[in-house]
Amino acid sequence: MDWFLWLHAEHGIKLTIFYDHWDRGRFIKGIWTTIHLSFVTIVLSIVIGIIGAWFQKSRFIWIRTIVQGYIQFFRNTPPLIQLYFFYFAMDTFLSGIFNIHGGILGSYGWAVVSLSFFAGAFNVEIFRAGVEAVPESTVESAISLGYSRRQIYQYVTLPLAFRVCLPALNNNLINLIKTTTVAYAIAVPETLYVANQIWSDEYNVLEMMNVVWVIYIIIVGFLVWLMHRWERSTRIPGFGQ
């Protein structure tokens, strides 16, 4: 702590988040917001992905078309615009219809919705490809052994599909964490936003930018490592490689 004060006195490097109680408090809150925003959107996007993959197999062509439309829409339009669309356009529109004042969801809520649907669109494709990668012959042998459809799904398809999906899924989830920074644009108090507030108050743009960059690299780097460990531990020798 004293070292940082010294750093300021001697070299003019202002790292107030380390010695100033107020700044430190809000910065840590900001990091925490990033973390739980990421977590919630990851979970929701996986749920959306599973549901979407399920409906993609539907017998009805109009359901399949809707799912396909959803995927193509969220994959071929910019996530920032999607966010603005939900927060400004949809919020106002729905408020008008249901006659609610002050918006339906806050900025955090709409960020969750927008990002979950965004990542969910990619997940639908990932899960679908994973299920398709399970060899037909494997499923047939399960059928001829007398497994019910649900059992086949649970004991044969999902475990194999999961391992095929995992690298792509991990990649998508890590990208999602990086994408949470767009929530800055609608004033969600995540790391980048809070850092902006701090450097506006303390005039230490360079220091704060460096800290933010390093923090994200640490978080993302740690998760990348974690994902690799997970992939390696679930790897089946000789399958899929």
Place this chain on the structure above:
Amino acid sequence: MNPLSHIINSTDLPVMKPFNYTVSAALQARDIVKFSLNKRTALVLILVLTAWLGIDAAYAQVQGDPNQTILQTLIKWTPLMFFGPPNEFGGFVLNITVSFIAMAMGTFMGLWVGIGQVSPNKIIRRASWLTTQLFRNSPWLVLLFYFMFLLPYTVEIGGIRYDIPGWIKATFALSLPIMANLSEIVRGAINSIPTGQWESAQSLGFTRRQILWQIILPQCIKRMIPPWMNWYCILTMATPLISILGVNDGMTLTQHALAAEARSEFLIPMYLWLMTWFFIYSYPIALYTQRFERRFTITT
């Protein structure tokens, strides 16, 4: 082989059939035209257009404002949103330009960093790996902030002060994650070439540099194209981020337009209008990438 390769930014690249560099395998103008007239693309575009006319009709009914329908408003603002303010380079065109330049820069740098990652020299290898990891793991918005604040606003060449426009700094910032991701693609492609190629070339007395440039890299190009095109789409979808930094791109100008109209019923259509442009630009590219990959990939 992992069938998800076209989505993954990883080293799991599709296994390619042995190929000929004959003209039929290359991207011909004929292919593009045939592709654009493809049933599916046309169908999607027609659907989008119909949706717009439908929205317009619906709104016209609800609002009953004789002065301006939605469609008229959109058309009124389109030149600004598309081309930017008069005498200034901006708008959607700026988004596309940024994506081109950033992709070109990133591809060029990424090629070298990727080759560095497989270098026998330990220092080069480490430095390349570090660079790649650094820019792969950084959020793009953070990079934008970082470089837009920290690169100078003016530069002095030969005694004359030049202003560096914001969009140029933004382009540079966006080229860095592209460099990192492309470096991974290049590394993966080089590693996916069978070692027999290296060995037989070595046995013939080729130097390492000759082997890399004359034998290995030419074989890598085809397998790098699907992930490369995928990253281009991702980059294009990321360009609106520059609006947060104050650049007058399509997103900023849409917001200006909305502020000028100050009516909430234009919110949804305006945003959708801008999104449609991105969609029309990106969807055919995504489709073509899939087709390209399907044509040249062996599925197991």
Place this chain on the structure above:
Amino acid sequence: MNTSTWDSAQPIVSLKDVHKSFGDLEVLKGITFDVMKGEVICIIGPSGSGKSTLIRCINALNDIQSGSIKFQGQEVHDPELDKLELRKKVGMVFQQYNLFPHKTALENVMMAPIKVLKQNQEEAEKMARALIRKVRLVGKEDSYPGELSGGQQQRVAIARSLAMSPHIMLFDEITAALDPETVKEVLVTIKELAAEGMTCILVTHEMGFAKELADHIYFTDNGVIVEHGPPNEFFNKAKDPRTKEFLSQIL
């Protein structure tokens, strides 16, 4: 490469007590033999006996832990030795052919003389066409490897190595990936090569070929040379029980 002290009365390739390990696993446990210029040598043995590793040590594709391999009197694994120069004189053909898929057959054969030996384009092309004729692939010059059969690709691979005018040729199980009909066409090519006086070292499973052409046969098992001799002695009067067991299994 300094070959002034070597003459053809001395062995062109000479191995002395060569040891090679991959990590903890010792694959070659003291190999010693000599090859004279113009000889055809066959190395046979069960899988995992180290035959491929052995032949790859000769042109320094693999390194060795101890012992010496001399080519034309020069120590191959001398760190000072320019390996590129060595490889211009030692030709090698692989089991998987390893042709460059993005070049035509003719280009495959021409490429090394132009880029490595710095020959001029026309000369190299003339020689390449002659070599393709020699391996009986006239008409396939402009085909890509993907369009050729296994046997044809292997013959292009042989022509490609010959284009460098090597002093010896190494063959690493070149017929193992081919079906029996195509094996013949490749072996005919080797036969002609040998008849012209090229020194050949082959790792092979083709016993008929070894019987017909080899000047000397070496049988390796578990990293050592168990027995060796001219084909007559080797096939009919094998002494070691391991040799006899191996021969009884394959013949």
